[in-house]
Amino acid sequence: MTESIDTMTVRDAIYGRCSVRAYAPEQIDHLTLSTVLAAAVRAPTAMHGEPWQFVIIQDADVLKRLSDRAKELISADAARLHPHRGGLDIFSQTGFNVFYDARTLVIICTKIAGHFALADCWLAAQNLMLAAHAMGLGTCVIGSAALALNLPDVKLELGIPPETTAVAPIIVGKPRSQTLPSARNEPIIVAWR
């Protein structure tokens, strides 16, 4: 049973959220997903444009195919652009799934081009992740899937209109275990007049 969005303070949501990379096998239910999407669209939006659109993928075969496609693209790019850099080797490992075997992927897309629309989508992404955390769910942005999600044939398969851009792929699910938030540097103030 997922917790209510109302049980956590803003402080606890902001400071407790962290990227989750191991998920329990249970699928999240429709009501839970609707609740986090409703929180996402409360984000500020330039000129009230509300450019976001959402694609939800819960089909395990589709997620596996997408992961394979993303790995192919990243491995090819890594070999071409960073032949001596480690850390990207994981993308060529057969068992690695870029979605960490999460059962739900939410892709925040924009129907409008431009910096403001992208900003709106990322603000919606943060709302979604904080709301999910407040409900006891884990999330992780999977930027490594963005290239694959914008390929014309992938868009066609997923039902993403050609003029729509996939911006923020985010996995959502019940965490398999507790993850602790990572550290941050202090804010750097370069001017304060």
Ligand SMILES: Cc1cc2nc3c(=O)[nH]c(=O)nc-3n(C[C@H](O)[C@H](O)[C@H](O)COP(=O)(O)O)c2cc1C
């Ligand atoms: C734009 C963006 C892309 C990211 N892409 C990935 C990714 O492809 N795979 C992954 O495991 N984490 C990804 N992350 C998560 C970051 O690694 C994570 O946010 C960072 O290490 C800080 O950890 P925290 O989220 O636990 O605070 C991404 C985060 C952002 C904001």
